[in-house]
Amino acid sequence: MAPSANAFPQRAASAIPALLECVHACTDAARLRDALPFVVGGAQVGLVMPGVARLLRRWPEVYRVGDGCIELIAGGDSVQARSDAVMETVLALRDAGDVERLRGWRGETWPVKASFHAEPCLLVERAAVPMFGALAFGSFVNGLCADDHLWIGRRSASKQTYPGRLDVIAAGGLSHGESPSTNVVKECVEEASIPPSIAARAVPAGLISYATADESGLGVKRDCCFVFDLELPATFVPTPHDGEVETFRKMHVGEVLDSLVSAPHGWKPNVCLVIIDLLVRRGYLSPDADGYVELVRALRQ
Amino acid sequence: MAPSANAFPQRAASAIPALLECVHACTDAARLRDALPFVVGGAQVGLVMPGVARLLRRWPEVYRVGDGCIELIAGGDSVQARSDAVMETVLALRDAGDVERLRGWRGETWPVKASFHAEPCLLVERAAVPMFGALAFGSFVNGLCADDHLWIGRRSASKQTYPGRLDVIAAGGLSHGESPSTNVVKECVEEASIPPSIAARAVPAGLISYATADESGLGVKRDCCFVFDLELPATFVPTPHDGEVETFRKMHVGEVLDSLVSAPHGWKPNVCLVIIDLLVRRGYLSPDADGYVELVRALRQ
Numbered sequence: 001m002a003p004s005a006n007a008f009p010q011r012a013a014s015a016i017p018a019l020l021e022c023v024h025a026c027t028d029a030a031r032l033r034d035a036l037p038f039v040v041g042g043a044q045v046g047l048v049m050p051g052v053a054r055l056l057r058r059w060p061e062v063y064r065v066g067d068g069c070i071e072l073i074a075g076g077d078s079v080q081a082r083s084d085a086v087m088e089t090v091l092a093l094r095d096a097g098d099v100e101r102l103r104g105w106r107g108e109t110w111p112v113k114a115s116f117h118a119e120p121c122l123l124v125e126r127a128a129v130p131m132f133g134a135l136a137f138g139s140f141v142n143g144l145c146a147d148d149h150l151w152i153g154r155r156s157a158s159k160q161t162y163p164g165r166l167d168v169i170a171a172g173g174l175s176h177g178e179s180p181s182t183n184v185v186k187e188c189v190e191e192a193s194i195p196p197s198i199a200a201r202a203v204p205a206g207l208i209s210y211a212t213a214d215e216s217g218l219g220v221k222r223d224c225c226f227v228f229d230l231e232l233p234a235t236f237v238p239t240p241h242d243g244e245v246e247t248f249r250k251m252h253v254g255e256v257l258d259s260l261v262s263a264p265h266g267w268k269p270n271v272c273l274v275i276i277d278l279l280v281r282r283g284y285l286s287p288d289a290d291g292y293v294e295l296v297r298a299l300r301q
Numbered sequence: 302m303a304p305s306a307n308a309f310p311q312r313a314a315s316a317i318p319a320l321l322e323c324v325h326a327c328t329d330a331a332r333l334r335d336a337l338p339f340v341v342g343g344a345q346v347g348l349v350m351p352g353v354a355r356l357l358r359r360w361p362e363v364y365r366v367g368d369g370c371i372e373l374i375a376g377g378d379s380v381q382a383r384s385d386a387v388m389e390t391v392l393a394l395r396d397a398g399d400v401e402r403l404r405g406w407r408g409e410t411w412p413v414k415a416s417f418h419a420e421p422c423l424l425v426e427r428a429a430v431p432m433f434g435a436l437a438f439g440s441f442v443n444g445l446c447a448d449d450h451l452w453i454g455r456r457s458a459s460k461q462t463y464p465g466r467l468d469v470i471a472a473g474g475l476s477h478g479e480s481p482s483t484n485v486v487k488e489c490v491e492e493a494s495i496p497p498s499i500a501a502r503a504v505p506a507g508l509i510s511y512a513t514a515d516e517s518g519l520g521v522k523r524d525c526c527f528v529f530d531l532e533l534p535a536t537f538v539p540t541p542h543d544g545e546v547e548t549f550r551k552m553h554v555g556e557v558l559d560s561l562v563s564a565p566h567g568w569k570p571n572v573c574l575v576i577i578d579l580l581v582r583r584g585y586l587s588p589d590a591d592g593y594v595e596l597v598r599a600l601r602q
Binding site for chain 1: 417505506586
């Protein structure tokens with residue numbers, strides 16, 4: 001897919017307000033206005049909604065809830081002792097039914113980190129990640145093919161999150177210590193049966209990061225997504241492998257754009273950001289259009 | 302220049318801290334901590350340093366200097382009357398020698414706008430733009446050629462700003478009402494003798510925006526730069542035309558990277574941002590490298 005400056009300039013210009021709405025839906029920072037930084041070992045590692053802060057006040061020996069931040073004070077410098085202290089409070093909240101999302105208990109620990117390469121300062125149950133607004137990292141692959149076409153997947157109807165929605169060709173969460181380029185090859189193989197020799201040609205193209213409150217008002221989603229572009233041979237057809245994706249379809253960029261505008265809820269929300277970023281980077285949107293500056297800024301806030 | 306994921310991964314990883322320093326040098330938001338929004342007609346259109354705010358207090362009938370912002374109150378809803386009132390205060394500051402930069406009086410008015418497509422709400426003398434921290438818009442063209450090479454210009458020794466520094470193949474400021482794609486073709490012709498038929502192939506690739514205090518502490522530079530990539534035929538050699546550029550040289554991306562790291566002051570500062578953005582978009586930097594996330598976020602703050 002060669003960059004093409006003059007593709008659909010008319011359509012793209014009229015699409016910009018709708019694309020800006022897609023971005024805002026995923027990155028609405030206004031709902032986070034009253035969220036408090038969650039501090040562990042002197043560094044901010046999360047963001048906590050006021051409703052959660054009220055619940056955490058029950059354990060003043062574990063959390064110091066101030067006006068400006070919530071600090072984990074139990075466990076000293078020990079990651080294990082901190083994690084044990086936090087686990088006790090999270091279990092109590094689950095058992096009391098105070099936080100809806102904790103009903104989706106995963107039995108899986110998640111590393112809470114100040115930045116991508118930092119060592120974890122705390123491990124929490126995965127279902128409690130949004131409660132603390134801990135950072136999550138993922139990778140997303142745009143499957144590009146000739147003549148301005150993209151390979152788009154439809155998520156399996158049995159997926160826990162966003163079943164049946166449209167998605168990029170491959171994507172996945174990064175476990176602690178896993179590199180984005182290793183993860184991309186793994187996800188390409190697992191989700192779309194792309195051979196490693198082809199997947200390894202994926203070119204890194206930056207990242208999309210955002211923070212937003214979830215529907216419950218008790219969770220914060222803070223994601224940092226590494227974006228890759230993968231040019232696929234004309235003869236290659238991706239096929240579902242691990243059941244995460246139901247079908248793949250080759251769509252023209254114009255059709256993708258129309259779908260983002262007319263049926264944004266048909267897409268996994270953060271995938272909208274990844275594709276709008278692609279449209280910007282590859283010149284499918286004209287900077288002459290009213291709202292272009294606001295769109296790019298919103299995307300990269 | 303095809304994207305190449307695995308170009309110089311070693312060199313690029315070690316370069317990231319130096320590239321981050323380049324970005325910070327151009328976008329240091331810390332120095333703007335005490336700057337006040339400049340409000341005209343109910344909308345923020347600029348940013349004023351405390352030293353300038355103190356000077357503007359001399360005209361309480363023109364500016365309302367509050368704790369949280371500075372508001373233009375003279376002139377009502379009339380752009381002409383506002384502009385006349387502001388001009389009187391700027392002339393007085395120039396004549397008193399209070400603002401060094403006003404000695405570079407241009408005799409040219411600049412449209413102050415809330416956003417790119419908004420109508421100007423005020424016209425100010427161009428030398429006073431940083432005093433009010435008004436937004437400026439420009440376009441930048443990356444001149445790309447085969448085998449990971451870039452055309453780089455050296456600014457004329459007689460340029461008023463950044464003489465002798467390295468620069469992209471073409472760039473320019475946008476006048477009010479001029480579209481980025483029109484401006485790009487004009488600048489390509491004027492600065493590098495690129496025929497319009499080739500210049501028109503420039504592909505928009507997003508934008509770089511930043512705000513920073515100038516050296517005097519009395520000015521704020523708020524720029525929004527539209528970025529274009531232009532793939533040039535192997536046989537094409539740009540030549541200076543209007544005297545803005547002295548010479549052009551084809552440099553390998555690795556050489557450009559080394560130069561940004563070892564001699565960042567040899568480059569026009571905002572051009573460093575444009576080229577780092579190119580390195581990110583085209584996969585010359587690996588997301589596996591420590592500091593990649595911080596670099597991309599700093600670039601797109």
